[in-house]
Amino acid sequence: MKTRILAAVMALGLLAGGALHAEDVKALPGDAPTNQVNAPPPVFSVNESGRVERTYRQQPPVIPHRIDRYEIDVKVNQCLRCHDWPNNVQENAPMVSATHFIDRDGNKLDKVSSQRWFCVQCHVPQADAKPLVDNTFQPAAAK
Amino acid sequence: MSNTASPRPRFAWLLAVWQLLRRPSAKFSLGFLLIIGFGAGVLFWVGFNWGLELTNNETFCRGCHEMNDNVYQEYRTTIHDQNRTGVRATCPDCHVPHEFFPKMKRKLEASNEVLHKLLGTIDTRQKFESHRIELAQHEWARMKGNDSHGCRSCHTFDNMDLTKQSPRARLRHEQAQDQGKTCIDCNKGIAHKLPAGAVEAERAFNEKWNADHGLPNTPFPANPAVSDPAATITTAPEK
Numbered sequence: 001m002k003t004r005i006l007a008a009v010m011a012l013g014l015l016a017g018g019a020l021h022a023e024d025v026k027a028l029p030g031d032a033p034t035n036q037v038n039a040p041p042p043v044f045s046v047n048e049s050g051r052v053e054r055t056y057r058q059q060p061p062v063i064p065h066r067i068d069r070y071e072i073d074v075k076v077n078q079c080l081r082c083h084d085w086p087n088n089v090q091e092n093a094p095m096v097s098a099t100h101f102i103d104r105d106g107n108k109l110d111k112v113s114s115q116r117w118f119c120v121q122c123h124v125p126q127a128d129a130k131p132l133v134d135n136t137f138q139p140a141a142a143k
Numbered sequence: 144m145s146n147t148a149s150p151r152p153r154f155a156w157l158l159a160v161w162q163l164l165r166r167p168s169a170k171f172s173l174g175f176l177l178i179i180g181f182g183a184g185v186l187f188w189v190g191f192n193w194g195l196e197l198t199n200n201e202t203f204c205r206g207c208h209e210m211n212d213n214v215y216q217e218y219r220t221t222i223h224d225q226n227r228t229g230v231r232a233t234c235p236d237c238h239v240p241h242e243f244f245p246k247m248k249r250k251l252e253a254s255n256e257v258l259h260k261l262l263g264t265i266d267t268r269q270k271f272e273s274h275r276i277e278l279a280q281h282e283w284a285r286m287k288g289n290d291s292h293g294c295r296s297c298h299t300f301d302n303m304d305l306t307k308q309s310p311r312a313r314l315r316h317e318q319a320q321d322q323g324k325t326c327i328d329c330n331k332g333i334a335h336k337l338p339a340g341a342v343e344a345e346r347a348f349n350e351k352w353n354a355d356h357g358l359p360n361t362p363f364p365a366n367p368a369v370s371d372p373a374a375t376i377t378t379a380p381e382k
Contacts, residue, residue: 048310065311069222071332075272075339078332086363087346 044127051094052126055139060122061094067125072118079119084112195250201233207260210234213271217335224334237293237334238282245289275338280348283327287352291326298326 027034046066054061070078082091100116101109168176197203205211215234218224223232240246265271265278286293300320305313315329331337331345338344353360 076337076341081342085366089363090361
């Protein structure tokens with residue numbers, strides 16, 4: 001009997017509480033309608049318009065094509081399939097710079113130095129996205 | 144020749160069966176025998192195709208952990224598994240020929256895979272990775288040999304709208320068509336990871352292929368980065 005009374009009181013309390021606070025509760029998005037889908041975020045495709053000029057001397061050249069499905073890991077570097085010698089000849093692709101065949105101790109190597117293995121540490125593709133922060137950089141090289 | 148006089152009485156029943164098969168039936172009409180034969184033929188053919196289908200789908204291929212834990216996990220989330228339209232290409236779509244006789248040939252070859260399953264040739268990740276370069280080259284050779292039949296059963300040059308491709312893909316596909324290349328020549332490692340040393344192996348593979356088929360190999364000039372062979376070493380010396 002005691003438990004029944006307790007249960008009834010708790011149920012009443014819940015109902016009253018719900019009625020009391022229903023108007024105070026705000027959904028996280030505020031008054032924004034919840035039955036509409038947000039516009040999808042913009043997708044900026046990678047520029048594939050051909051070679052991009054360097055902005056300053058010694059800038060690592062940017063990649064003028066998509067690389068999102070290329071495998072670069074400890075086993076394979078798919079960039080080198082076209083950009084390493086001798087494949088660059090038949091693929092008509094720019095060859096990896098000669099500096100990449102020299103390790104940090106100055107030894108000349110036959111293959112691309114392991115210190116240069118992960119191309120995207122320096123070389124990146126470019127998207128036509130508006131920068132989040134304004135940039136006042138001016139290239140020093142005379143155009 | 145009586146059975147008791149036979150030097151091999153163990154196989155006497157075989158001889159009896161053969162003699163029974165040779166004798167024309169005295170009891171059943173030709174029509175009855177034809178109908179029975181036809182019905183049995185249909186049943187056999189249905190059973191044969193049913194067995195073929197049962198062993199020619201993704202569920203069957205993933206049945207062994209060698210495929211499920213290695214190549215299948217890499218294939219997940221690639222464009223052939225997940226894409227905006229939800230059309231998938233599963234294992235046999237690319238790896239088993241679609242025509243009857245090449246399919247039968249491949250199915251017979253697969254008995255070698257059963258043997259190596261039993262031997263446990265690639266039953267760990269390490270063993271799989273160490274055999275991977277050889278396994279990949281089998282697949283390259285098969286696809287190059289049948290003009291990328293698996294790819295082209297969906298992707299044909301005739302139905303490919305090059306204007307809808309990215310500029311680079313358009314250029315390369317035009318070149319490939321002009322040069323008579325096949326899909327696998329460029330599109331290696333699109334549904335699975337590549338084996339270690341794949342780039343060098345691909346070059347050696349193509350050179351051997353061209354030599355075997357009387358095709359010219361692309362000549363190339365000396366490497367400008369290592370043009371002085373005397374100064375060249377392969378690896379850095381130990382300190």
